[in-house]
Amino acid sequence: MNHQTFSLQPFPSTKSLPNLKIAGNIARNSNQLAICYMLEGNFKEIALAKPTGGIAPLSNTPSRKHELWKDTCFEFFVSIKDSLRYWEFNLSPAGYWNVYRFDAYRQGMQEETAFTILPFSVQNQADGLALTLDIDLGKIVSAQAIEVGITTVIKYRNSEVTYWALTHPSAEADFHLRDSFIIEL
Template identity: 45%
Template sequence: MKKLDFALIPFDSKTAPTIEITGTISRQDHQLNIEYLFTGDLATIIIPPPAKTAPTRQYDLWEHTCLEFFLGLEDTTAYWEFNLSPAGNWNVFHLKDYRQDLAEEMVITSLPFTVLQSTDSMQLNLELDLNPIISATQNLEVGITSVVENQDQQLSYWGLQHPASEPDFHQRDTWMIRL
């Protein structure tokens, strides 16, 4: 099993809330595990409360605090975008190329993740069976990101790196993790 630590950085550190986003990601065969950990002054951000009904597939989760990751197959242009709301709602999209032919990935019917929250931390853990979309032998390029909404309802964009003049999580050169 390959397990890696990560730390996300804000696109604009001057306007970002005073938090840290770190975590771990690991893969063993068809099983992908990812853990996000938010620490710091969480009172400065808006964390959606747990859904009152069963979590569902939803659009536009990134318009509020949302944890995201991208999985691309090595040597191909196709990739998947995963969106996870701390409220429990989620979505998965498949794209054939950079921002091309976005479609919900219907073979994934749920995302089994948990959220633990206290006054000074929030942890999201996901255990994902990749079998429906990726074989155990395929190498992955991974981007880990987050959109964070502050109390003024302004969004900040967090990623492993930000080489462009605007935040763009779909840029493959920001996907620094190989599994």
């Protein structure tokens, strides 16, 4: 099993940021991938999307939805080492999810139909929020080495947005850059 911890950094900005910390861990055992995000700090100003109709989804039945990155969204990117193809996984604290497949950098974006459910859980805690996912990557990769980029979009109640990642290798926030897929599993 390969297990690593991570800590996300906000994209450099001249604006002052609330006292937030986004950290977690990721592990791979064969094709099973487990990821856990921990959001800690002053997050009362963070806008958390509400489920459609105001009804909270059951934690074991999240549903698929597009454009989750327009709101607070936990994301990770998976690529096969030495391949142009990669996948973007989006997880909303409101219980929505999606997976997209790309043929190359921002090219050929398609919803990944190999996944019909993405069971993850969100737990509100006194000092933060935890989001965890266990997934079988065997539907998209075999035993190849993978490279992972871990990111988060934080949208505030005043509509400002911050972008968090393991690293920011460009002058603009861009989660799709392969230089930011720095965890190898």
